[in-house]
Amino acid sequence: MLPARSRRVRAVREAALGYLLVLPALAVFGVFVFYPFAQNFRLALYETPPYPGLPSRYVGLHQVGQVLTSSSFLQSLGATLLFVVIVVPAGLLGGLLLAVAAHRRLRGMTVYRLVFSSTVVSSVAVSALVFGTLMDPVVGLLPWLGLNPSPPILQNTTWALPAIAVMAVWQFLGLAFVVMSAGLSAVPEEVLEAARVDGASERTVFWRVTVPLLSPTIFFGLVVATIYAFGTFGQVDILIGYSNAAFEHVNLLVYDILNTIQVTKTPGQAAVLSIALFVLTLGVTLVQLRFIERRVHYGS
Protein backbone atom coordinates (compact mmCIF):
# COMPACT_ATOMS: atom_id res chain seq x y z
CA MET A 1 0.00 0.00 0.00
CA LEU A 2 1.28 3.41 -0.96
CA PRO A 3 1.50 6.17 1.63
CA ALA A 4 -1.38 8.68 1.47
CA ARG A 5 0.78 11.54 0.20
CA SER A 6 2.13 9.58 -2.70
CA ARG A 7 -1.38 8.43 -3.61
CA ARG A 8 -2.55 12.03 -3.63
CA VAL A 9 0.32 13.12 -5.85
CA ARG A 10 -0.56 10.32 -8.18
CA ALA A 11 -4.24 11.37 -8.33
CA VAL A 12 -3.26 14.97 -9.08
CA ARG A 13 -0.91 13.86 -11.83
CA GLU A 14 -3.62 11.65 -13.31
CA ALA A 15 -6.11 14.52 -13.22
CA ALA A 16 -3.59 16.82 -14.92
CA LEU A 17 -3.08 14.22 -17.63
CA GLY A 18 -6.84 13.97 -18.10
CA TYR A 19 -7.22 17.71 -18.65
CA LEU A 20 -4.20 17.77 -20.93
CA LEU A 21 -5.72 15.07 -23.15
CA VAL A 22 -9.09 16.79 -23.33
CA LEU A 23 -7.61 20.23 -23.89
CA PRO A 24 -6.96 20.24 -27.68
CA ALA A 25 -10.52 19.30 -28.54
CA LEU A 26 -11.92 21.56 -25.86
CA ALA A 27 -9.95 24.53 -27.20
CA VAL A 28 -11.34 24.01 -30.71
CA PHE A 29 -14.89 23.68 -29.34
CA GLY A 30 -14.46 26.74 -27.18
CA VAL A 31 -13.25 28.99 -29.99
CA PHE A 32 -15.30 27.65 -32.90
CA VAL A 33 -18.48 26.23 -31.32
CA PHE A 34 -19.39 27.64 -27.91
CA TYR A 35 -17.99 31.15 -28.23
CA PRO A 36 -19.65 31.87 -31.61
CA PHE A 37 -22.84 30.23 -30.40
CA ALA A 38 -23.02 32.44 -27.31
CA GLN A 39 -21.92 35.47 -29.30
CA ASN A 40 -25.13 35.23 -31.35
CA PHE A 41 -27.13 36.29 -28.32
CA ARG A 42 -25.01 39.41 -27.87
CA LEU A 43 -24.83 40.34 -31.57
CA ALA A 44 -28.60 40.03 -31.85
CA LEU A 45 -28.95 43.08 -29.61
CA TYR A 46 -26.79 45.33 -31.80
CA GLU A 47 -27.78 46.96 -35.04
CA THR A 48 -25.33 47.58 -37.87
CA PRO A 49 -25.55 51.22 -39.01
CA PRO A 50 -26.36 51.82 -42.69
CA TYR A 51 -22.94 53.34 -43.41
CA PRO A 52 -19.80 51.26 -42.97
CA GLY A 53 -17.25 52.43 -40.45
CA LEU A 54 -19.72 53.56 -37.79
CA PRO A 55 -19.90 51.56 -34.56
CA SER A 56 -22.87 49.25 -34.17
CA ARG A 57 -25.68 50.50 -31.97
CA TYR A 58 -27.33 48.76 -29.01
CA VAL A 59 -31.02 48.33 -29.79
CA GLY A 60 -32.02 45.61 -27.34
CA LEU A 61 -34.69 43.21 -28.45
CA HIS A 62 -35.98 45.65 -31.05
CA GLN A 63 -33.96 44.04 -33.84
CA VAL A 64 -35.01 40.54 -32.81
CA GLY A 65 -38.68 41.44 -33.16
CA GLN A 66 -38.02 43.28 -36.39
CA VAL A 67 -36.24 40.34 -38.05
CA LEU A 68 -38.63 37.66 -36.80
CA THR A 69 -41.69 39.51 -38.07
CA SER A 70 -40.17 40.58 -41.39
CA SER A 71 -41.83 39.12 -44.48
CA SER A 72 -38.51 37.86 -45.81
CA PHE A 73 -37.92 35.81 -42.64
CA LEU A 74 -41.44 34.41 -42.64
CA GLN A 75 -41.09 33.44 -46.29
CA SER A 76 -37.73 31.83 -45.60
CA LEU A 77 -39.20 29.98 -42.62
CA GLY A 78 -42.09 28.72 -44.72
CA ALA A 79 -39.80 27.53 -47.51
CA THR A 80 -37.49 25.81 -45.01
CA LEU A 81 -40.33 23.97 -43.25
CA LEU A 82 -41.88 22.90 -46.55
CA PHE A 83 -38.47 21.70 -47.70
CA VAL A 84 -37.97 19.67 -44.50
CA VAL A 85 -41.47 18.20 -44.77
CA ILE A 86 -40.71 17.00 -48.32
CA VAL A 87 -37.13 15.82 -47.87
CA VAL A 88 -37.30 13.95 -44.56
CA PRO A 89 -40.16 11.49 -45.29
CA ALA A 90 -39.15 11.02 -48.93
CA GLY A 91 -35.53 10.34 -48.05
CA LEU A 92 -36.33 7.94 -45.21
CA LEU A 93 -39.04 6.07 -47.11
CA GLY A 94 -36.82 5.76 -50.17
CA GLY A 95 -33.96 4.43 -48.07
CA LEU A 96 -36.27 1.99 -46.29
CA LEU A 97 -37.74 0.68 -49.55
CA LEU A 98 -34.30 0.12 -51.06
CA ALA A 99 -33.07 -1.53 -47.86
CA VAL A 100 -36.05 -3.89 -47.70
CA ALA A 101 -35.66 -4.78 -51.37
CA ALA A 102 -31.96 -5.49 -50.93
CA HIS A 103 -32.36 -7.43 -47.69
CA ARG A 104 -32.06 -10.90 -49.18
CA ARG A 105 -29.03 -12.96 -49.88
CA LEU A 106 -29.48 -13.23 -53.60
CA ARG A 107 -27.06 -13.40 -56.46
CA GLY A 108 -25.70 -9.98 -57.33
CA MET A 109 -26.92 -8.34 -54.16
CA THR A 110 -23.46 -6.98 -53.35
CA VAL A 111 -23.61 -4.92 -56.52
CA TYR A 112 -27.12 -3.64 -55.76
CA ARG A 113 -26.03 -2.65 -52.25
CA LEU A 114 -23.03 -0.78 -53.60
CA VAL A 115 -25.25 1.04 -56.08
CA PHE A 116 -27.87 1.94 -53.46
CA SER A 117 -25.30 3.29 -51.04
CA SER A 118 -23.40 5.10 -53.80
CA THR A 119 -24.94 8.53 -53.29
CA VAL A 120 -23.23 8.90 -49.91
CA VAL A 121 -20.18 10.03 -51.86
CA SER A 122 -22.05 12.75 -53.71
CA SER A 123 -21.64 16.29 -52.47
CA VAL A 124 -23.90 19.30 -52.62
CA ALA A 125 -22.01 20.63 -55.63
CA VAL A 126 -22.06 17.30 -57.44
CA SER A 127 -25.79 16.84 -56.96
CA ALA A 128 -26.40 20.42 -58.06
CA LEU A 129 -24.43 20.08 -61.28
CA VAL A 130 -25.87 16.66 -62.09
CA PHE A 131 -29.49 17.69 -61.58
CA GLY A 132 -28.99 21.19 -62.92
CA THR A 133 -28.16 19.60 -66.28
CA LEU A 134 -31.01 17.11 -66.10
CA MET A 135 -33.45 19.96 -65.45
CA ASP A 136 -31.98 22.37 -67.99
CA PRO A 137 -34.73 23.66 -70.30
CA VAL A 138 -32.61 23.10 -73.43
CA VAL A 139 -30.36 20.09 -72.93
CA GLY A 140 -32.13 18.53 -69.94
CA LEU A 141 -33.73 15.11 -69.79
CA LEU A 142 -36.76 16.20 -67.75
CA PRO A 143 -38.03 18.73 -70.31
CA TRP A 144 -37.65 16.03 -72.95
CA LEU A 145 -39.76 13.71 -70.78
CA GLY A 146 -42.48 16.35 -70.81
CA LEU A 147 -41.70 18.02 -67.49
CA ASN A 148 -41.21 21.45 -68.97
CA PRO A 149 -43.02 24.17 -67.05
CA SER A 150 -42.70 27.79 -68.03
CA PRO A 151 -40.72 29.56 -66.68
CA PRO A 152 -38.14 26.73 -66.53
CA ILE A 153 -38.10 24.51 -63.41
CA LEU A 154 -35.31 26.31 -61.59
CA GLN A 155 -36.74 29.77 -62.21
CA ASN A 156 -40.27 28.70 -61.45
CA THR A 157 -41.79 29.93 -58.21
CA THR A 158 -43.80 26.70 -57.83
CA TRP A 159 -41.29 24.11 -58.99
CA ALA A 160 -37.91 25.40 -57.84
CA LEU A 161 -38.32 24.24 -54.23
CA PRO A 162 -39.51 20.70 -55.08
CA ALA A 163 -36.67 20.49 -57.62
CA ILE A 164 -34.09 21.37 -54.97
CA ALA A 165 -35.79 18.85 -52.66
CA VAL A 166 -35.37 16.10 -55.27
CA MET A 167 -31.64 16.80 -55.37
CA ALA A 168 -31.41 16.72 -51.58
CA VAL A 169 -33.37 13.47 -51.37
CA TRP A 170 -31.18 11.82 -53.98
CA GLN A 171 -28.07 12.95 -52.13
CA PHE A 172 -29.51 11.59 -48.86
CA LEU A 173 -30.71 8.22 -50.23
CA GLY A 174 -27.34 6.50 -49.86
CA LEU A 175 -27.05 7.37 -46.18
CA ALA A 176 -30.69 6.42 -45.53
CA PHE A 177 -30.13 3.09 -47.28
CA VAL A 178 -26.98 2.31 -45.28
CA VAL A 179 -28.65 3.16 -41.98
CA MET A 180 -31.85 1.23 -42.73
CA SER A 181 -29.92 -1.80 -44.00
CA ALA A 182 -27.87 -1.96 -40.85
CA GLY A 183 -31.07 -1.78 -38.80
CA LEU A 184 -32.74 -4.51 -40.85
CA SER A 185 -29.80 -6.86 -40.45
CA ALA A 186 -30.19 -6.53 -36.67
CA VAL A 187 -33.81 -7.76 -36.80
CA PRO A 188 -33.68 -11.41 -35.68
CA GLU A 189 -34.84 -13.76 -38.43
CA GLU A 190 -36.35 -16.22 -35.90
CA VAL A 191 -38.95 -13.66 -34.82
CA LEU A 192 -40.06 -13.09 -38.41
CA GLU A 193 -40.11 -16.83 -39.03
CA ALA A 194 -42.24 -17.37 -35.91
CA ALA A 195 -44.78 -14.83 -37.16
CA ARG A 196 -44.90 -16.56 -40.55
CA VAL A 197 -45.43 -19.94 -38.91
CA ASP A 198 -48.34 -18.40 -37.01
CA GLY A 199 -49.91 -17.65 -40.37
CA ALA A 200 -49.15 -13.96 -40.72
CA SER A 201 -48.95 -12.68 -44.30
CA GLU A 202 -45.74 -11.07 -45.56
CA ARG A 203 -47.40 -7.66 -45.34
CA THR A 204 -48.50 -8.21 -41.73
CA VAL A 205 -45.03 -9.46 -40.83
CA PHE A 206 -43.51 -6.33 -42.32
CA TRP A 207 -45.82 -3.79 -40.68
CA ARG A 208 -46.42 -5.56 -37.37
CA VAL A 209 -43.02 -7.14 -36.70
CA THR A 210 -40.25 -5.70 -38.88
CA VAL A 211 -41.23 -2.03 -38.61
CA PRO A 212 -41.63 -2.04 -34.79
CA LEU A 213 -38.32 -3.85 -34.41
CA LEU A 214 -36.76 -1.36 -36.81
CA SER A 215 -38.24 1.67 -35.06
CA PRO A 216 -35.06 2.70 -33.19
CA THR A 217 -33.24 2.83 -36.54
CA ILE A 218 -36.07 4.74 -38.19
CA PHE A 219 -36.04 7.19 -35.31
CA PHE A 220 -32.27 7.66 -35.57
CA GLY A 221 -32.71 8.23 -39.32
CA LEU A 222 -35.47 10.74 -38.64
CA VAL A 223 -33.26 12.86 -36.39
CA VAL A 224 -30.33 12.73 -38.82
CA ALA A 225 -32.55 13.53 -41.82
CA THR A 226 -34.12 16.49 -40.05
CA ILE A 227 -30.76 18.03 -39.19
CA TYR A 228 -29.55 17.36 -42.74
CA ALA A 229 -32.62 18.99 -44.28
CA PHE A 230 -32.40 22.10 -42.10
CA GLY A 231 -28.75 22.55 -43.07
CA THR A 232 -29.24 22.26 -46.83
CA PHE A 233 -28.75 25.31 -49.04
CA GLY A 234 -25.86 24.62 -51.45
CA GLN A 235 -27.99 23.63 -54.43
CA VAL A 236 -29.86 26.92 -54.08
CA ASP A 237 -26.56 28.80 -54.01
CA ILE A 238 -25.21 27.04 -57.10
CA LEU A 239 -28.31 26.75 -59.29
CA ILE A 240 -30.58 29.60 -58.25
CA GLY A 241 -28.75 32.42 -56.47
CA TYR A 242 -30.27 35.52 -54.96
CA SER A 243 -30.91 37.36 -58.22
CA ASN A 244 -33.23 34.66 -59.56
CA ALA A 245 -36.98 35.22 -59.99
CA ALA A 246 -37.78 32.19 -57.83
CA PHE A 247 -35.30 33.17 -55.14
CA GLU A 248 -37.79 34.17 -52.44
CA HIS A 249 -39.47 30.80 -52.72
CA VAL A 250 -36.28 28.80 -52.15
CA ASN A 251 -34.55 31.13 -49.71
CA LEU A 252 -33.77 28.38 -47.19
CA LEU A 253 -32.81 29.65 -43.76
CA VAL A 254 -29.10 28.82 -43.99
CA TYR A 255 -28.89 30.62 -47.32
CA ASP A 256 -30.63 33.59 -45.76
CA ILE A 257 -28.02 33.62 -42.97
CA LEU A 258 -25.19 33.42 -45.50
CA ASN A 259 -26.56 36.30 -47.57
CA THR A 260 -27.21 38.40 -44.49
CA ILE A 261 -23.54 37.98 -43.56
CA GLN A 262 -22.01 38.38 -47.01
CA VAL A 263 -24.39 40.54 -49.04
CA THR A 264 -26.40 42.65 -46.60
CA LYS A 265 -23.48 42.62 -44.13
CA THR A 266 -25.64 42.95 -41.03
CA PRO A 267 -24.20 40.52 -38.46
CA GLY A 268 -26.86 41.43 -35.90
CA GLN A 269 -29.66 40.29 -38.17
CA ALA A 270 -27.68 37.20 -39.16
CA ALA A 271 -27.30 36.39 -35.45
CA VAL A 272 -31.07 36.58 -34.96
CA LEU A 273 -31.57 34.24 -37.92
CA SER A 274 -28.92 31.87 -36.50
CA ILE A 275 -30.72 31.72 -33.17
CA ALA A 276 -33.98 31.07 -35.01
CA LEU A 277 -32.35 28.20 -36.94
CA PHE A 278 -30.95 26.74 -33.73
CA VAL A 279 -34.28 26.94 -31.90
CA LEU A 280 -36.06 25.43 -34.89
CA THR A 281 -33.66 22.49 -35.25
CA LEU A 282 -33.58 21.84 -31.52
CA GLY A 283 -37.34 22.26 -31.20
CA VAL A 284 -38.14 19.80 -33.96
CA THR A 285 -35.66 17.29 -32.52
CA LEU A 286 -37.19 17.64 -29.06
CA VAL A 287 -40.70 17.22 -30.44
CA GLN A 288 -39.51 14.07 -32.19
CA LEU A 289 -37.99 12.82 -28.94
CA ARG A 290 -41.11 13.63 -26.95
CA PHE A 291 -43.86 12.43 -29.26
CA ILE A 292 -42.35 10.00 -31.70
CA GLU A 293 -39.81 8.24 -29.55
CA ARG A 294 -42.65 7.10 -27.29
CA ARG A 295 -43.75 4.85 -30.09
CA VAL A 296 -40.26 3.50 -30.64
CA HIS A 297 -39.82 -0.05 -29.53
CA TYR A 298 -36.45 -0.65 -27.91
CA GLY A 299 -35.79 -4.35 -27.47
CA SER A 300 -35.12 -5.70 -24.01
Add this chain to the structure above:
Amino acid sequence: MGPDAGVEVGGDLHPQVARRPGRPRPRPGRRWRLAVRYALLTLGAVVVLAPLYLTVVNSLLPPSALAERPPPFFPLHPRWHDYPVAWSQGHLGVYLRNSAIQTVIIVCGQLVTSVLAGYAFAFVRFPFRRVLFVVFLATLMIPFEVTLVTNTQTISSLGWYNTFEGLAVPFLATGFGTFLVRQAFLQIPRDLREAATLDGYGHLRFMLRVAVPLARPALAALGVFSFLAAWNQYLWPLVVTGSGDNVRTVQIGLKLLQGTQVSHTDVALAGTVIAVAPLVVLLVAFQKQLVRSLTGGAVK
Protein backbone atom coordinates in the same frame (compact mmCIF):
# COMPACT_ATOMS: atom_id res chain seq x y z
CA MET B 1 -14.39 -5.22 -53.50
CA GLY B 2 -14.03 -8.43 -51.55
CA PRO B 3 -16.66 -11.13 -51.91
CA ASP B 4 -17.95 -10.58 -48.40
CA ALA B 5 -17.96 -6.79 -48.44
CA GLY B 6 -21.72 -6.64 -48.47
CA VAL B 7 -22.31 -9.08 -45.65
CA GLU B 8 -22.13 -6.31 -43.10
CA VAL B 9 -25.50 -5.09 -44.31
CA GLY B 10 -28.32 -7.59 -44.15
CA GLY B 11 -26.06 -10.55 -43.67
CA ASP B 12 -28.80 -12.86 -42.43
CA LEU B 13 -29.30 -16.07 -44.25
CA HIS B 14 -32.87 -16.42 -45.35
CA PRO B 15 -33.72 -20.08 -45.38
CA GLN B 16 -36.63 -19.70 -47.78
CA VAL B 17 -34.44 -18.12 -50.42
CA ALA B 18 -30.99 -19.58 -50.02
CA ARG B 19 -31.35 -22.78 -52.03
CA ARG B 20 -28.89 -25.55 -51.64
CA PRO B 21 -28.27 -28.01 -54.45
CA GLY B 22 -30.35 -31.16 -54.05
CA ARG B 23 -33.35 -29.32 -52.70
CA PRO B 24 -36.57 -29.36 -54.69
CA ARG B 25 -36.79 -26.57 -57.25
CA PRO B 26 -38.81 -23.56 -56.10
CA ARG B 27 -42.49 -23.49 -56.95
CA PRO B 28 -43.47 -21.32 -59.93
CA GLY B 29 -45.09 -18.72 -57.65
CA ARG B 30 -41.85 -18.29 -55.79
CA ARG B 31 -39.89 -17.93 -58.99
CA TRP B 32 -42.31 -15.22 -60.08
CA ARG B 33 -41.76 -13.37 -56.86
CA LEU B 34 -38.03 -13.61 -57.30
CA ALA B 35 -38.35 -12.11 -60.77
CA VAL B 36 -40.49 -9.26 -59.40
CA ARG B 37 -37.93 -8.64 -56.68
CA TYR B 38 -35.10 -8.42 -59.21
CA ALA B 39 -37.20 -6.13 -61.37
CA LEU B 40 -37.80 -3.81 -58.40
CA LEU B 41 -34.13 -3.90 -57.41
CA THR B 42 -33.07 -3.04 -60.92
CA LEU B 43 -35.62 -0.24 -61.11
CA GLY B 44 -34.23 1.15 -57.84
CA ALA B 45 -30.68 0.87 -59.13
CA VAL B 46 -31.59 2.69 -62.34
CA VAL B 47 -33.27 5.52 -60.44
CA VAL B 48 -30.32 5.91 -58.06
CA LEU B 49 -27.63 5.59 -60.71
CA ALA B 50 -29.25 7.36 -63.66
CA PRO B 51 -28.25 10.91 -62.67
CA LEU B 52 -24.57 10.01 -62.34
CA TYR B 53 -24.65 7.74 -65.39
CA LEU B 54 -26.14 10.46 -67.57
CA THR B 55 -23.54 12.88 -66.25
CA VAL B 56 -20.76 10.57 -67.38
CA VAL B 57 -22.44 10.07 -70.77
CA ASN B 58 -22.98 13.80 -71.28
CA SER B 59 -19.40 14.59 -70.31
CA LEU B 60 -18.27 12.37 -73.19
CA LEU B 61 -20.49 14.01 -75.81
CA PRO B 62 -19.60 16.95 -78.01
CA PRO B 63 -21.59 20.07 -76.98
CA SER B 64 -23.70 19.85 -80.13
CA ALA B 65 -24.92 16.34 -79.24
CA LEU B 66 -26.13 17.45 -75.79
CA ALA B 67 -29.25 19.06 -77.20
CA GLU B 68 -30.08 16.19 -79.55
CA ARG B 69 -33.58 14.74 -79.20
CA PRO B 70 -33.98 11.98 -78.21
CA PRO B 71 -30.98 12.50 -75.94
CA PRO B 72 -28.15 10.02 -76.50
CA PHE B 73 -28.12 7.47 -73.69
CA PHE B 74 -24.80 5.98 -74.71
CA PRO B 75 -21.71 7.75 -75.99
CA LEU B 76 -21.10 5.95 -79.31
CA HIS B 77 -18.07 8.09 -80.01
CA PRO B 78 -16.71 9.03 -76.57
CA ARG B 79 -14.81 12.28 -76.62
CA TRP B 80 -12.36 12.84 -73.76
CA HIS B 81 -11.61 16.39 -74.78
CA ASP B 82 -13.58 17.98 -71.91
CA TYR B 83 -11.56 16.31 -69.19
CA PRO B 84 -8.23 18.03 -69.83
CA VAL B 85 -10.16 21.28 -70.35
CA ALA B 86 -11.91 20.97 -66.98
CA TRP B 87 -8.60 19.99 -65.41
CA SER B 88 -6.61 22.96 -66.72
CA GLN B 89 -9.10 25.77 -67.46
CA GLY B 90 -11.28 24.94 -64.47
CA HIS B 91 -8.13 24.64 -62.32
CA LEU B 92 -9.50 21.33 -61.05
CA GLY B 93 -6.00 19.94 -60.69
CA VAL B 94 -5.14 22.67 -58.18
CA TYR B 95 -8.52 22.46 -56.47
CA LEU B 96 -8.28 18.68 -56.09
CA ARG B 97 -4.88 19.11 -54.49
CA ASN B 98 -6.31 21.73 -52.13
CA SER B 99 -9.24 19.48 -51.23
CA ALA B 100 -6.79 16.67 -50.53
CA ILE B 101 -4.62 18.86 -48.27
CA GLN B 102 -7.62 20.24 -46.38
CA THR B 103 -9.13 16.77 -46.02
CA VAL B 104 -5.93 15.15 -44.78
CA ILE B 105 -5.40 17.89 -42.18
CA ILE B 106 -8.97 17.54 -40.92
CA VAL B 107 -8.97 13.73 -40.86
CA CYS B 108 -5.63 13.53 -39.02
CA GLY B 109 -6.60 16.31 -36.63
CA GLN B 110 -9.94 14.72 -35.79
CA LEU B 111 -8.35 11.30 -35.26
CA VAL B 112 -5.71 12.72 -32.92
CA THR B 113 -8.01 14.92 -30.83
CA SER B 114 -10.68 12.19 -30.67
CA VAL B 115 -8.18 9.55 -29.52
CA LEU B 116 -6.72 11.85 -26.84
CA ALA B 117 -10.07 13.02 -25.48
CA GLY B 118 -11.73 9.62 -25.96
CA TYR B 119 -8.94 8.01 -23.99
CA ALA B 120 -9.25 10.53 -21.18
CA PHE B 121 -12.99 9.93 -20.94
CA ALA B 122 -12.55 6.16 -20.96
CA PHE B 123 -9.44 5.55 -18.83
CA VAL B 124 -8.27 8.62 -16.94
CA ARG B 125 -9.85 9.74 -13.68
CA PHE B 126 -10.19 13.49 -13.22
CA PRO B 127 -12.70 15.84 -11.60
CA PHE B 128 -15.63 17.00 -13.78
CA ARG B 129 -15.04 14.20 -16.25
CA ARG B 130 -18.78 13.60 -16.66
CA VAL B 131 -19.54 17.28 -17.00
CA LEU B 132 -16.87 17.70 -19.66
CA PHE B 133 -18.20 14.69 -21.53
CA VAL B 134 -21.66 16.25 -21.60
CA VAL B 135 -20.03 19.46 -22.86
CA PHE B 136 -18.47 17.45 -25.71
CA LEU B 137 -21.84 15.90 -26.56
CA ALA B 138 -23.47 19.33 -26.43
CA THR B 139 -21.45 20.31 -29.51
CA LEU B 140 -23.59 17.84 -31.45
CA MET B 141 -26.65 19.96 -30.68
CA ILE B 142 -25.20 23.10 -32.28
CA PRO B 143 -25.30 22.95 -36.08
CA PHE B 144 -22.26 24.53 -37.69
CA GLU B 145 -24.46 26.98 -39.62
CA VAL B 146 -25.54 28.55 -36.33
CA THR B 147 -21.95 29.56 -35.50
CA LEU B 148 -21.23 31.05 -38.91
CA VAL B 149 -21.61 34.76 -38.07
CA THR B 150 -18.91 34.92 -35.44
CA ASN B 151 -16.69 32.28 -37.01
CA THR B 152 -16.26 34.40 -40.12
CA GLN B 153 -15.27 37.31 -37.88
CA THR B 154 -12.84 35.12 -35.93
CA ILE B 155 -11.18 33.90 -39.12
CA SER B 156 -10.92 37.43 -40.42
CA SER B 157 -9.35 38.77 -37.22
CA LEU B 158 -6.87 35.88 -37.21
CA GLY B 159 -5.98 36.78 -40.79
CA TRP B 160 -6.92 33.27 -41.90
CA TYR B 161 -9.00 34.09 -44.96
CA ASN B 162 -7.79 32.09 -47.97
CA THR B 163 -5.50 29.89 -45.91
CA PHE B 164 -5.53 26.20 -45.06
CA GLU B 165 -5.63 27.15 -41.37
CA GLY B 166 -8.90 28.94 -41.99
CA LEU B 167 -10.28 25.97 -43.90
CA ALA B 168 -9.29 23.27 -41.45
CA VAL B 169 -8.75 24.52 -37.90
CA PRO B 170 -12.45 24.93 -36.95
CA PHE B 171 -12.93 21.22 -37.73
CA LEU B 172 -9.94 19.76 -35.88
CA ALA B 173 -12.16 18.33 -33.14
CA THR B 174 -15.43 16.44 -33.25
CA GLY B 175 -17.89 15.50 -30.54
CA PHE B 176 -19.19 12.61 -32.62
CA GLY B 177 -15.68 11.24 -33.15
CA THR B 178 -14.75 11.55 -29.49
CA PHE B 179 -17.92 9.68 -28.58
CA LEU B 180 -17.21 6.94 -31.13
CA VAL B 181 -13.63 6.44 -29.92
CA ARG B 182 -14.61 6.53 -26.24
CA GLN B 183 -17.20 3.81 -26.84
CA ALA B 184 -14.55 1.68 -28.56
CA PHE B 185 -12.08 2.24 -25.71
CA LEU B 186 -14.72 1.31 -23.12
CA GLN B 187 -15.00 -2.12 -24.71
CA ILE B 188 -11.38 -2.85 -23.87
CA PRO B 189 -11.39 -5.10 -20.75
CA ARG B 190 -10.36 -3.31 -17.57
CA ASP B 191 -8.14 -6.27 -16.68
CA LEU B 192 -5.97 -5.40 -19.62
CA ARG B 193 -5.35 -1.93 -18.25
CA GLU B 194 -4.54 -3.35 -14.82
CA ALA B 195 -2.19 -5.95 -16.26
CA ALA B 196 -0.45 -3.26 -18.30
CA THR B 197 -0.07 -1.09 -15.19
CA LEU B 198 1.61 -3.98 -13.39
CA ASP B 199 3.96 -4.27 -16.37
CA GLY B 200 4.90 -0.65 -15.80
CA TYR B 201 2.86 0.83 -18.68
CA GLY B 202 1.91 4.44 -18.07
CA HIS B 203 -1.20 5.94 -19.66
CA LEU B 204 0.54 7.18 -22.78
CA ARG B 205 2.26 3.87 -23.51
CA PHE B 206 -0.98 1.96 -22.86
CA MET B 207 -2.88 4.31 -25.16
CA LEU B 208 -0.45 4.02 -28.05
CA ARG B 209 0.55 0.34 -27.70
CA VAL B 210 -2.72 -1.26 -26.57
CA ALA B 211 -5.81 0.94 -26.76
CA VAL B 212 -5.29 2.47 -30.20
CA PRO B 213 -4.45 -0.83 -31.95
CA LEU B 214 -7.48 -2.49 -30.34
CA ALA B 215 -9.76 0.35 -31.43
CA ARG B 216 -8.57 0.22 -35.03
CA PRO B 217 -11.99 -0.60 -36.55
CA ALA B 218 -13.61 2.39 -34.84
CA LEU B 219 -10.72 4.64 -35.87
CA ALA B 220 -10.99 3.47 -39.47
CA ALA B 221 -14.72 4.16 -39.40
CA LEU B 222 -14.13 7.65 -38.00
CA GLY B 223 -11.41 8.28 -40.59
CA VAL B 224 -13.67 7.37 -43.49
CA PHE B 225 -16.51 9.42 -42.08
CA SER B 226 -14.46 12.55 -41.55
CA PHE B 227 -12.85 12.11 -44.96
CA LEU B 228 -16.26 12.12 -46.59
CA ALA B 229 -17.52 15.05 -44.54
CA ALA B 230 -14.38 17.13 -45.09
CA TRP B 231 -14.10 16.45 -48.83
CA ASN B 232 -17.75 17.33 -49.41
CA GLN B 233 -17.82 20.49 -47.31
CA TYR B 234 -19.48 23.37 -49.06
CA LEU B 235 -20.58 26.18 -46.75
CA TRP B 236 -17.30 26.88 -44.95
CA PRO B 237 -14.95 26.72 -47.98
CA LEU B 238 -17.40 29.00 -49.79
CA VAL B 239 -17.12 31.54 -46.99
CA VAL B 240 -13.36 31.47 -46.29
CA THR B 241 -11.86 30.99 -49.76
CA GLY B 242 -13.60 33.87 -51.49
CA SER B 243 -10.63 34.99 -53.56
CA GLY B 244 -8.03 32.32 -52.91
CA ASP B 245 -7.39 30.26 -56.01
CA ASN B 246 -4.46 28.62 -54.23
CA VAL B 247 -6.59 27.19 -51.40
CA ARG B 248 -10.02 26.87 -53.07
CA THR B 249 -11.47 23.36 -52.80
CA VAL B 250 -12.91 21.31 -55.61
CA GLN B 251 -16.51 21.75 -54.44
CA ILE B 252 -16.25 25.51 -54.86
CA GLY B 253 -14.39 24.89 -58.12
CA LEU B 254 -17.49 23.06 -59.34
CA LYS B 255 -19.65 26.01 -58.45
CA LEU B 256 -17.38 28.27 -60.49
CA LEU B 257 -17.44 25.85 -63.43
CA GLN B 258 -21.22 25.96 -63.34
CA GLY B 259 -21.36 29.73 -62.88
CA THR B 260 -18.86 31.15 -65.31
CA GLN B 261 -19.08 28.90 -68.31
CA VAL B 262 -22.80 28.63 -68.98
CA SER B 263 -22.27 27.43 -72.53
CA HIS B 264 -19.81 24.75 -71.43
CA THR B 265 -22.13 22.29 -69.75
CA ASP B 266 -20.00 19.42 -71.03
CA VAL B 267 -16.91 20.80 -69.30
CA ALA B 268 -18.81 21.32 -66.04
CA LEU B 269 -20.00 17.73 -66.21
CA ALA B 270 -16.50 16.43 -66.86
CA GLY B 271 -15.45 18.43 -63.81
CA THR B 272 -18.20 16.80 -61.78
CA VAL B 273 -16.97 13.35 -62.74
CA ILE B 274 -13.40 14.33 -61.83
CA ALA B 275 -14.55 15.64 -58.43
CA VAL B 276 -16.58 12.59 -57.53
CA ALA B 277 -14.15 9.94 -58.82
CA PRO B 278 -11.83 9.87 -55.76
CA LEU B 279 -14.82 9.24 -53.52
CA VAL B 280 -16.18 6.43 -55.67
CA VAL B 281 -12.82 4.71 -55.26
CA LEU B 282 -13.05 5.33 -51.52
CA LEU B 283 -16.56 3.87 -51.36
CA VAL B 284 -15.60 0.72 -53.21
CA ALA B 285 -12.48 0.22 -51.10
CA PHE B 286 -13.90 1.07 -47.67
CA GLN B 287 -17.57 0.15 -47.91
CA LYS B 288 -17.47 -1.75 -44.62
CA GLN B 289 -15.87 1.04 -42.58
CA LEU B 290 -18.21 3.53 -44.16
CA VAL B 291 -21.27 1.55 -43.16
CA ARG B 292 -19.96 1.20 -39.63
CA SER B 293 -19.28 4.89 -39.24
CA LEU B 294 -22.47 6.15 -40.86
CA THR B 295 -24.57 4.10 -38.51
CA GLY B 296 -22.56 5.33 -35.51
CA GLY B 297 -23.40 3.57 -32.31
CA ALA B 298 -27.12 3.81 -33.00
CA VAL B 299 -27.46 0.47 -34.73
CA LYS B 300 -26.15 -2.64 -33.14
